[in-house]
Amino acid sequence: MIQRSWKIGGLALLGYVLCMIFLVPLGPGLLELTDTKTADLVVGVEHQVPVYALTGFGTHWSETPENLTVVLRHGNQLAALPLIEVIDATHALVGMDLPYTVPSKSWDVLVTHPIDGTLLLENGLFLSDRFINEQAAWDNPEISEFLAELPFHFPYQPRIVETIRNLMLHVPMWFTMFLLMGIGFVASIRQLSSANDLNFDAKAEASVQIGLLFGTLGLITGSLWARYTWGAWWVDDPQLNGALVTVLVYAGYLILRATIQDVRLRARLSSVYNLFAFVILIILLMVLPRFSESLHPGKGGNPGFNSYDLDSSLRAVFYPAVLGWMMLGTWMYQIRLKESIVERKLRQLR
């Protein structure tokens, strides 16, 4: 009963995770603030000002457009931009009403709206046509901030956008592979200390087979994600190379097994190799990436998610996803193990 209930629990978790991955909407965000190369008259300003186009993602600006406030920020200096027109829910035109002398060329863009709350685009504006004087300052405008009550959503991340859902598919693949390779590692150690019992060898083989499956799925989901966010199916990166080589090392394990005919010798030699492979896995995926710079999320210099960006909505799906995939992996491993034991018995009967 207990055995069946954890399997059902695992499937329920995965069902919950898949529903969340595909149904939870993304929160609102800002895409860009660009120069339209035109100028226009704005209410409250005597001269013509350059017109900039503001583009949002998943925003609701067309509802109560009079409450949309666009603010620039540099350090403590704020500047409110006059709104020219709200085109639709995600597009608006603002006037770049800044003095000719500004303290910086690079500004953060803040947009406040009752439905979306306050959105931030860091270094979202680069002014190339202004004069820089770091002492330049003016009085900060009065800004009313809105605290919005958004429905349950995944955070919006620049450049990553919708692919943030891959977090629940890609990362758990590697965790599951670690778990299965760990099972294989322990089984191989026990195989070496009990020469005549071939059950541990069957365990090691089954766990490596299923672990390799998860590793391959991890490579595929990672490659798809990289295509959409980095623009290439594969990039030269320590984390990626480590992952690929780990999969190759374990493929070598299966090749080694296929070369040896004698079952006892095979059990012994492949166990020895499996211990080597696990140590290499630790080195490649946990030690080497820490020595070198990487583009991969969770490492330095990255726009993606690291542990600070994993907010509560992602956690609510990510942790169940890890647990669910691990349970599924363990279950698959048990089925494969039973199959191989039955195969061996059949061979003995013949």
Added chain:
Amino acid sequence: MSRVADIRFLVQHAIRVEMRNKHGIAGLAVFAIAAVYTCYQATGMHAERESWNALAWVVLLFTAFNAVSKPWADDAPEMRSFLLHTVRPQNWLLARIVYYSLMLLALGALIFAAFLLFLGLDPFVGNGIFYFFIGIEATALALASLLAMIQALATRAGGGFSLIAVLGLPLIIPVILVATRYGMDIMKGIAFGDTAHHLLFLATLTGGFTALGYILFPYLWRE
């Protein structure tokens, strides 16, 4: 016999057998020099530092795989059953690591000399040549410590050279990654102190592979 005396005897024995039939080691040297000469021709007599670095490590790697795939008298089944009763397997593995280390240290030096002769000294600044040489020898030790074990494993499995390549190449990649990065740093003129952690990592890998082999080799060897 004490362990050191045991290992020394085994290494001396291996060298004696090697010297009795010199064409094996001579073939390796010819392979290495021919490979360097091919690189020299292919790069058009003048290699940029990127290609210099890449080619040096590739030639070292392939020479190492060639060196360990050379059949050894001890691998014959009747010889192994004799050794099983006379030597502790750990000593035998350590002797083999020492022997491969000596061989790869010499071959590494030969390859480096050939590279300097054919492809020139241009990429190096300051003491770069000396530090690069240290890197080559450290990598040779790491290769020897891993490949000794892989060679024994592949021979025991009856797979021959192709199995050594299949099992050894993925396992060796951490070594090569660190070595190429170290070589590139040296050629860029980065101070030795700022890139020495790569050497430390290579030494750790060498120690780790030797320790793993020391623990696991008896299981591999016994009937």
